[in-house]
Amino acid sequence: MIAHDIYAETNPAWGAWVLSSFIRGFSEAGAQGVDLPIAYLALPICLSGDLLSTFDGTNKKTGLREWVERSPQIQLELGDRLNGSLRIVSEAVRLGCFTNAVRLDTEGRLLVGSLPLKTDLAKGLSPALAGPVKRADRLGYWMGMAGSTKTIFDIVGISL
DSSP states (O other): OOOOOHHHHHOHHHHHHHHHHHHHHHHHTTOSOEEHHHHHHHHHHHHOGGGGGGGTTOOTTTOHHHHHHHOGGGGTTHHHHHHHTHHHHHHHHHHHHHTTSEEEOTTSEEEEOSSOOOGGGGTTSOHHHHHHHHHHHHHHHHHHHHOSHHHHHHHHTOOO
C-alpha cells in the first residue's frame, strides 16, 4: 500500500519547485514572465493527481488548446479547484520569491529568480514526485505559447 502524503503536496517548498518549473517552461516559449493570475491557474492543475492522465500522450508540441480539447474534464469544477488552492499557491509564490528561486517584477509577472532551482532535481525521483515538475514545465510552455492571460483563461473556460 502506498501512503498518500497530502502535506508533501501542500508544502510551500514543493509548490515553489513546481512553480519554478512552470515559469521556466513559460519563459522557454519566449514569453516575458508569467502574469501572477496564471500561477493560480497552473499550479493546482500541475499538482492535481486526478488530472494526471490528461497529460498522457502529450508533449511540448501538443499545445494548450489541443490538450483542453482532448481532455475537457480539465474544466470540470475548475473554479472550485482554484479556490481551494489559493493558500497553497500564495505560499509557494511567497517562498519562491523569498528564496530567490522566482521573482515578481513591478508589472506583476513571475520570472525565474537569481537563484533558480536546478532543472535536473527531478531525475531519480519516483514518477509520483517527478510528474508534477515535468507537467509544470510542459504546461508552462503551452501557456507561454498561447499568448495573453486572457487567451489562456478563455481556452480553459474561465471568464475574466
